[in-house]
Amino acid sequence: MKQIDVKNQVRLSMSKCIELVMSGIRFRLFRAAITVLIIALAATFLMTMLGESILSREVGRVIAQRTSPRRNFLFWADRLASPMGGPQLSELLAEAQPGGPRWKEFLAWGGLDEQQLASLQALTQQQRQYMDYFDRLEPGERRPLIESARGAEIFEYLRDEQQFARFREELKSVPKRLPGGPDQFQAFLQEWQASRPQRQAILAGHAAVVERFAPQLGERASRDVLAGGGAELRGALLELGYEVSQAEFDAVVHEARLARDAARIAPLVSVARFKKALAQEAGVPVQEADSVVLSTRLAKKDGPAWLIGLVEQLRRESAQLVERKAQQRQTEAEIRRLRQTDEDRERLAVLEKDLVPLRGDEENLIVPGTRALLTGMDLSEERIREVAAYEQTQRSLAGVETKVAQTSGMEKGFLGFSARAMWLLVVSFVVCVVGIANAMLMSVTERFREIATMKCLGATDGFIMVNFIMESIMQGVAGGVIGTVLGFLLGLLRAWARYGQIVVENFPFAEVALVAVLALGISVMVSAMAAVYPAYVAARLAPMEAMRIE
C-alpha cells in the first residue's frame, strides 16, 4: 500500500484562523453579541466586587495612616496618666519590635533581660492566637468548653485539671481546630502561668513610673502637660524609662496642642447664650446647634473672626451681668431690710417693682465655669482656623473609618470576600459557563453543514476544535474588557459614594490594574472552558453530514 506523507498537511497559521473566526463572528453578530453580554455581566460583577474591596482596603490604610499621629498622642496621654493594664501589655508586647522603643521600655520597667522578654513575647503571641480562636467560636461551642469565661479568665479557668480534662473531651466535637492541639495548649497554660511574675513586674514598673510622674501632672490633664512640650519634659520622660525620639515627641506635642486648643473651642456650645447665637447664625433649631455645626461655621472664611467677636461680646455681657447681679443682691438686701422694719412702704413698692431677676441663660453666663471658658478662648484667628480645619478632617476621617470597618468586617476570607459574596460569584460564573456553552452549542448545531463541508475540504479535527475555542475566547476577551471597564467604574462609583473624595485622592493604580487583569483572565478562561464541549462536538462531527439535505 502506498504511504501518505502527511507532513504537508499544514496547520493553518494563527492569523488565518483568527481571520476565519472573525468573519464567522461578524456573520453571526447577534448571537456573538449576546454571548459577549453574558460574559460582560459576569465580569462586571466580579470586577465590581474586586475593585470595591481593594478600594475599601486602600481607604482603610490611608485613614489609619492619617489618624495615626492622633492615636499616638492619645496613647501617650493615656500612658503618662494611668498605669498600663494586662490586656494592653499583651497587645503592645505581641507587636513590639525587638530592640524597638516599647521593647526597651519593657526591659527597663520589668528588670528583665533580652532573652526573658523574647520568650515572654513568644508566649504573648501564642496567647493572642488562642484568644482569636476562642473569639471565633460560636456561643454554643464556647459554653461547653469554657463556660462564660472571657479574655484572660479563660486561661485561669482552664488551669484546673478537671476542667481541662472536660475541655479536652468537649473539644473533640468542635469542628474548628485548636491551633497546635490540646497538648500544646496545656503546655502553654503552664508556661503562661509561670510567666505571670514577669508580666506583673513590667506592669508594676510602669505603675511606679506613673506614680513618679504624678507631681509633674498635678491637677492638669496629661494633654495639657504634653502641649507644654519643651526639652525639659522630654528629658523627664527619658529619665522615667520612656523611649521617645525627638521626632515622635515633637509630633505628640503638636497633636497635644491641637487637641488642647480644640478643647478650648468645642465646649463653648454648652453655654446657652453661645448655643443660641450659633443656632441663629447657622439657621438651625437651638437644640441642634452642636460642635459639628460650630466647626462648619468656623470653616467659613469669616468663621474665626465671628467666633472671636461673639466670645468678646459674651464676655462683655457676662461682665455686665456680674455687675447687675451684684446690684441685685444689694437691692434684695435692701428689700429684706425694708420689709423687716416695715417703714417707707413707698420705696419698697418701687424697689420690688424694679427688681427683675436674671433669666436662666443670663445666670448661666455668669457661672464660674462659663466665665473660665470665655476667658480661656484666647486663640488667634489663625489658630482657630487651623484647629477647626484639623478637627473637621479628623471628624470626617473618623466617619469614613466607621464605614470601612463596617464593610471590611463583612469582607474577610478568600480574596477579601465573605462566604456569601464568594458563593454569589461562583454561581454567577457557573451561570455564565452554562450560557456560553449553550450559545456555542447552538452555534455548532446551526453550522453542522459548514463544519462538515470544511472537513471535506481538508480541515482536521484539531482545526475545528481550535476554531470554536478561539471564537469563544475572542468573545471572552470582548466581554471581559467591557465587563472589566464597566465593573471598575461601578466599583469606583460605589466606593466613591460610600467614602467620598478620599477614594480618588489615593487611587491604588497598580493593585486595580492587577485585579483588572485577573478579572479579564478569569472571563477569558471561563469562556474558553465553556467552549470545550461544544468544540468537541463539532470536531467529532462526521464529514458525511455535509451530504445531508434538510
Add this chain to the structure above:
Amino acid sequence: MTDSKTGTDVAAEASGQAAASGQADKPVIIRTLHLRKAYQMGEVTTEALRGVDMEIYRGEFIVILGPSGSGKSTFFNMIGGLDCPTSGRVFIDEVDVAQLNAIELAFLRCRKIGYIFQTYNLVQYMTCLENVTVPMAFAGVPADEARDRGMELLGLVGLKERWFHKPIEMSGGQQQRTAIARSMANLPSVLLCDEPTGNLDLKTGAEIHGILETLNKKRGVTIICVTHDHRLINMADRIVWIRDGAIERVKDRHEVKVEVGSIGGVENE
C-alpha cells in the same frame, strides 16, 4: 500499515472481472474489495452494503443510479473517504482508506478528492474567491498563489467577474459553479458529485454539465456522480446500478440508450 499484503496484491485476487471486460490495462483510481457496511440502529443491524467489488479507472465518468435506501449514498461516502467500512477495503489512488488516521484522511480529502454537493455548501460569510481558496489554505498554498489559482479556476467556471460576491448574492447555478471551482482547488484526481444539478433548473443545469464535461474530457479528472439527471447519465462512460446494497449491474453508456423520460424504462429492462 504493517499489513503484508499490498494493495495491488489484494486487488489482483479480484481483478478477474475487470480483466474479463478488457479494461485491465487502464490505471485504477478507486477500487473496493468486498465492501461491507452495517449500521446499528437500536437492536436492529441494517446492512447498507453487502460486499461490493468495484474498480473505477482514471479519467472515467461514472454515474451511480439506485433507488433511495439502496445503499448508493453509503457507497458514495465510502469511496469519498468520508466513512469507514465495516469490513472490506477501499483504495483511493492505491491508498487503503480504512487504515488512515484522522489527519491522513484530512490530507486525502484535501488533495485527492473534490466534493460537489447538491446544496452547494458554500461558506456563507466568505466571498466567492475566499470559498475557492479555503482548500488551498488547508493545503498550505501561499496566499498570493492561492489567489491567482482561485481566479484562474473562477475563470474556468466563468465567474471571474464575480469573485467578490457572497453566496447569498448569487444564483443557484453560480453558487454551484463556485463549488465546482472550489472542488478543483487542489487539482484532485477524483471529483465526487452528489446530485450536482438536483437543485437547479434545466438551463442552469446545462452549464454545470458543460463544466463537468470539460473537466472530464480536457483535464482528465475522474468524475463519480450520483444523479437522476438524464443528461449527466448521457455523458457517463459507465453507469452503475445499486440495489439492496449490492451492484446490480454495470453497463457502458453505448450499451444503454438514454432518452428523456425513459430512464425508468432502462432500469426496468
